Structures are given as C-alpha cells and as structure tokens.
Amino acid sequence: MSSWSIRLLALVLAMLPALPALAERCATDDAGETLCLAKPAQRIVTLSPGATELAFAAGAGEQVVAVVAYDDSPAEVAALPSVGSHSRLDLEALLSLEPDLVIGWISGNPAEQLETLESLSIPVFRLEPGDLSGVASAVERLARLAGSEAVGEGRARRFREGVAALAERHAEAEPITVFYQVWDAPLMTLNDTHWISEMIRLCGGVNVFGDLPRLVPRLDEEAVLAAAPDVIITGGMGEEDRAWLDDWRRYPELPAVARGNLFLVPPSLIQRPSLRLLEGAERLCERLEHARAQR
Structure with missing residues (x-):
C-alpha cells in the first residue's frame, strides 16, 4: 500500500467516530409528529418545567439556553433566561436566542404560538407523557435529538429498573x-x-x-x-x-x-x-x- 493510500485510510478512520453525529436524528413526539434534525441540537429552549427536567435528564442540559417562568429544577436553570411563562411566551425573546430546537408541552403551551415558531422554521418537539413508560421514552427521544444517547438511555434504563423493582416489591x-x-x-x-x-x-x-x-x-x-x-x-x-x-x-x-x-x-x-x-x-x-x- 502506498504512503498516500495509508494517509487516506488513516483520515477515513479518524473521521469514523464523528459520523454518527453527522447523521440525521429523528424522533416522534407525543403529538405523533416525527421531527428530524440534520445534526444534534445545540441551542434548546424548553417551554415548561417538565420539559426542562426531561431535557436535563436526557443529558442535554448544557445545550439548554432558555426556560420559562417557574422552572426550578435542576438548580442550573436559575442562571438561564426566561422566555415568558408556559401559557404566554415572549416570542421575540425566544427568537433572539436562535434556537435549533424548542421543546413544547401539548396542553400547557398555546398551540398557535408553537405553530408560529414552526412557520418560522424553528423545530418544535411536543411532549406530554401520560404514564411512567412515556416519561422514560421522552428522555430517550430527547437524548437522540441532542446527541446525548449514552446519558439519556442510561438514565431511562435505571428509571425503568427502579419502577420494576417497586412493582415486584x-x-x-x-x-x-x-x-x-x-x-x-x-x-x-x-x-x-x-x-x-x-x-x-x-x-x-x-x-x-x-x-x-x-x-x-x-x-x-x-x-x-x-x-x-x-x-x-x-x-x-x-x-x-x-x-x-x-x-x-x-x-x-x-x-x-x-x-x-x-x-x-x-x-x-x-x-x-x-x-x-x-x-x-x-x-x-x-x-x-x-x-x-x-x-
């Protein structure tokens, strides 16, 4: 093998770990809509306390750039700006942050405001888990969109194991x-x-x-x-x-x-x-x- 071929092979091998991050990431939200992102979300806005906790649980906490009023967990959210309340969003403030993913709440956020965001090409992922399994699934799906699968899937698995242990007990x-x-x-x-x-x-x-x-x-x-x-x-x-x-x-x-x-x-x-x-x-x-x- 020529030295040129060796260098080319080395370059290809070096790029392999990065390939999953470049692949399109898709997940289906609780409204039944499938959202696909070209790359992991880096600027996430969460529009309810529940959405915020789920995003942090998914390992995407460092990518969350804004929350809404009354968010109180985890402690890191105290340092993040607010874009209004879950029932009345400040769309101007939200758009100024240039989010590449907004996590909405189906029954909590005004539907027309979420639709306005989508009309402006802002990806919106709607959540509202109805049971314990849905909570674990939400963490896994958010982790997929944020590129933090190892963290999110591990935490979701431990949650399911804990629930199963209680049921058995x-x-x-x-x-x-x-x-x-x-x-x-x-x-x-x-x-x-x-x-x-x-x-x-x-x-x-x-x-x-x-x-x-x-x-x-x-x-x-x-x-x-x-x-x-x-x-x-x-x-x-x-x-x-x-x-x-x-x-x-x-x-x-x-x-x-x-x-x-x-x-x-x-x-x-x-x-x-x-x-x-x-x-x-x-x-x-x-x-x-x-x-x-x-x-």
Missing part, C-alpha cells in the same frame, strides 16, 4: 384504598389513566375514583365521605403545604382521618412528569406501607 401487598386530591376548590382528583394512579397501583393501592370517565374529575366532599378511603394523599400547593390534608380532620369518621393516614408527597416528585417520579413513587409506597400497618 409490592406485588403481593394487601390492597388499600386511596383518594388523591389534586385541588381543593373545586375539589378535584384523577382517574386511573393518569400516571399518579399508576404509581398508586404500583404500591398496591386502589384509586377510589379511578373508574370515573374524566382524567381530572370534579367531586364534592360527600363523594369522598361515601368512598371512605383508607388513605388521603395530596401534593398540596407547595413542597410542605399540608393545609388541604388538615381540612379533612373535620371528618373524624373517615378511615384515613381516624387512622392518621393523611399524607403529603411533594408535588415536584409526583405531579411533574420527570425521572424524579421514581423518588415520588418510593415515598408513596412508604406511606401506603405505613397505612397498612395502621389496620
């Missing part, structure tokens, strides 16, 4: 009835299609309103009294806000009140679709185990 647990309170006025809960109900089932719990047709049903207090749940759980209005739980003490005949089974799980761990749902599920299972011991 509580597979034979004695069923216990649960009312999950989403809001107080009007009183609201969740049916069995929501990931919080999936977490309740994971821990051997039974959602007393799981069969209702609406995802977020409205109730009255009489319905809760009639259901007589063994446990009442809420995320409240803050990480340590137990006010809603204390309100139920007006009904000492409720099994959950009589047995002291009024539990708070911080909303950031149970109401926001991120990999931290695993920690939330672990806390939820601990509380249901405590409640079983009160019988």
